[in-house]
Amino acid sequence: MTSANPAPTVYDSARGGLLFVEEAKALWLYRHLVAEIVARDIKVRYKRSVLGVAWTMLSPLLNMLAMTWVFSLVMRMDVKNFPVYFLTGSIFWAFFAGATSHAASLTIDAAEITKRVYIPRSVFVVSAVGVALVNLCLSLVPLFLIILFTGFPIHASWLFVPVSILIGALFTTGVGLVVFTLASRFVDIKETYLVLVGAWFFVTPIVYTPSIVPERWRFIVRYNPMTYLVEVFRAPLYDGWLPGPKTLAFAALAAVSSLAVGWLFYASRIEEYGRGS
Amino acid sequence: MAAEPAVELAGVSLSYRIPKEAVQTFKEYAIRKLQGRIEHGELVALRDATFSIAPGERVGVVGPNGAGKSTLFRVIARVRRPTRGRVVVRGRVAPLLELGLGFHGELTGRENVVLHGAVMGHSRRDMERRMDAIAEFAELEAFLDAPLRTYSTGMAARLAFAVATDVDPDILLVDEALSVGDERFQVKCHARMAGFHERGKTFLLVSHSLSEIVSNCSRALWISGGCIVQDGPADAVCAAYHAWAQGGTPA
Numbered sequence: 268m269t270s271a272n273p274a275p276t277v278y279d280s281a282r283g284g285l286l287f288v289e290e291a292k293a294l295w296l297y298r299h300l301v302a303e304i305v306a307r308d309i310k311v312r313y314k315r316s317v318l319g320v321a322w323t324m325l326s327p328l329l330n331m332l333a334m335t336w337v338f339s340l341v342m343r344m345d346v347k348n349f350p351v352y353f354l355t356g357s358i359f360w361a362f363f364a365g366a367t368s369h370a371a372s373l374t375i376d377a378a379e380i381t382k383r384v385y386i387p388r389s390v391f392v393v394s395a396v397g398v399a400l401v402n403l404c405l406s407l408v409p410l411f412l413i414i415l416f417t418g419f420p421i422h423a424s425w426l427f428v429p430v431s432i433l434i435g436a437l438f439t440t441g442v443g444l445v446v447f448t449l450a451s452r453f454v455d456i457k458e459t460y461l462v463l464v465g466a467w468f469f470v471t472p473i474v475y476t477p478s479i480v481p482e483r484w485r486f487i488v489r490y491n492p493m494t495y496l497v498e499v500f501r502a503p504l505y506d507g508w509l510p511g512p513k514t515l516a517f518a519a520l521a522a523v524s525s526l527a528v529g530w531l532f533y534a535s536r537i538e539e540y541g542r543g544s
Numbered sequence: 545m546a547a548e549p550a551v552e553l554a555g556v557s558l559s560y561r562i563p564k565e566a567v568q569t570f571k572e573y574a575i576r577k578l579q580g581r582i583e584h585g586e587l588v589a590l591r592d593a594t595f596s597i598a599p600g601e602r603v604g605v606v607g608p609n610g611a612g613k614s615t616l617f618r619v620i621a622r623v624r625r626p627t628r629g630r631v632v633v634r635g636r637v638a639p640l641l642e643l644g645l646g647f648h649g650e651l652t653g654r655e656n657v658v659l660h661g662a663v664m665g666h667s668r669r670d671m672e673r674r675m676d677a678i679a680e681f682a683e684l685e686a687f688l689d690a691p692l693r694t695y696s697t698g699m700a701a702r703l704a705f706a707v708a709t710d711v712d713p714d715i716l717l718v719d720e721a722l723s724v725g726d727e728r729f730q731v732k733c734h735a736r737m738a739g740f741h742e743r744g745k746t747f748l749l750v751s752h753s754l755s756e757i758v759s760n761c762s763r764a765l766w767i768s769g770g771c772i773v774q775d776g777p778a779d780a781v782c783a784a785y786h787a788w789a790q791g792g793t794p795a
Contacts, residue, residue: 276635276636277632277634277635278622278637279631279632279633280622280626280629280630280631280632281630281631296665297662297665299665299666300659300663300665302662303658303659303662304662307651310651310655311650311651380663381623382623383621383623384621384623384639384663385621385622385623449570452570453569453570453573454568455568455569455571456570459570542624
């Protein structure tokens with residue numbers, strides 16, 4: 268009976284050790300909780316809606332139809348196969364924005380639970396990214412259908428997509444940790460972040476290509492890490508080729524720095540911010 | 545050779561920082577920070593607590609409201625880090641928690657058991673293996689697949705008790721919750737607590753019911769104003785506390 272129990276643990280409040288290492292160990296010990304929170308979120312979501320899983324696949328389709336109509340017919344955007352160009356960007360954006368804003372909204376759950384029992388709060392951020400990953404994978408299905416339907420050939424570069432998603436997930440986790448940590452302390456962070464994300468969308472080449480941005484404004488797109496992350500996701504699907512080495516390097520650098528900064532910030536602040544004063 | 549204590553507190557103090565004015569938003573915080581106007585009051589909830597509990601001991605905690613009983617549990621359960629002093633806990637701690645826990649009421653009893661187990665670090669497979677025993681003890685076999693929101697308070701409390709005691713923690717923290725369910729169920733709870741004791745598990749109980757403390761615990765701590773007033777055999781401490789509460793003087 269005891270054999271299946273987790274190993275006995277010793278908690279010593281005075282034990283030293285680097286906070287970010289301790290927090291990482293704690294997250295690993297509670298990995299089952301991450302899996303359960305992800306499962307719960309997905310179950311609750313699909314139990315409540317009639318369309319269920321179909322909705323996750325349907326919403327990018329509707330989104331695509333509307334955006335394609337606006338940008339290729341009304342605004343006369345001249346991009347080859349605009350639906351696929353737009354969708355590859357917007358699906359990735361939905362993943363990033365969904366995960367990070369969901370993380371911010373989980374601070375209430377986190378406060379409620381950690382008032383009574385110890386769990387590392389990072390499980391909520393990782394769970395939010397996990398839920399968004401599941402949704403991203405589901406929305407890849409209609410994306411592939413549209414790619415085939417619009418007469419795009421199948422490329423071997425599609426095999427690179429998991430790597431793109433991994434890089435995106437690391438970046439997203441880092442941003443999610445910062446937003447979650449701040450939102451644990453300040454009630455206005457979530458709203459502020461939603462406004463920021465809304466603006467961030469438009470300085471990222473999702474509905475337009477970087478080449479149509481006037482030269483004097485192009486630096487905004489160039490210094491925006493999401494530009495590279497979107498490109499790394501889009502290249503294998505839309506261009507049918509691997510992202511350029513420079514793009515890939517920038518994206519990987521952004522992902523690693525985001526995760527490092529996010530984790531250090533989380534580990535050093537969450538104890539103070541989490542208790543609400 | 546005596547075993548190392550299961551719970552060890554050395555000079556533990558915990559103060560809550562209470563902002564003089566609630567600064568809830570980042571905007572306000574930034575403005576006040578610039579003006580140098582962030583002030584905090586302090587509430588000392590636990591003052592220089594020093595004691596240790598051997599494995600297998602059953603300890604009751606008594607004291608008036610606001611004495612620091614729940615704070616003591618929070619410190620042991622790792623929910624709050626002590627402001628000063630040192631806490632060492634050897635073994636896995638399971639606080640007896642209400643189910644739901646900010647999780648979704650739409651989830652079924654079964655899903656809640658798995659989630660609850662995960663909160664204590666158990667995998668889904670582990671919890672599924674324990675599911676039948678938990679459901680049987682809680683007498684909820686027929687309702688396991690109904691959403692938790694359809695449960696009565698008593699049903700939810702029974703399930704919570706069954707989960708917390710079935711995951712076989714080394715140290716169980718019970719805050720005012722042993723009076724679960726009807727009288728017949730309470731008999732079962734007490735039997736299970738006795739079995740817990742026989743397997744050498746440590747058990748801490750906060751209760752306002754002195755008879756509950758005397759019948760479940762061998763030792764008791766009387767806390768008042770964040771300080772430990774008395775630490776000794778359960779019946780003696782409870783008698784002294786009772787005398788004080790009735791308007792007499794502390795022993």
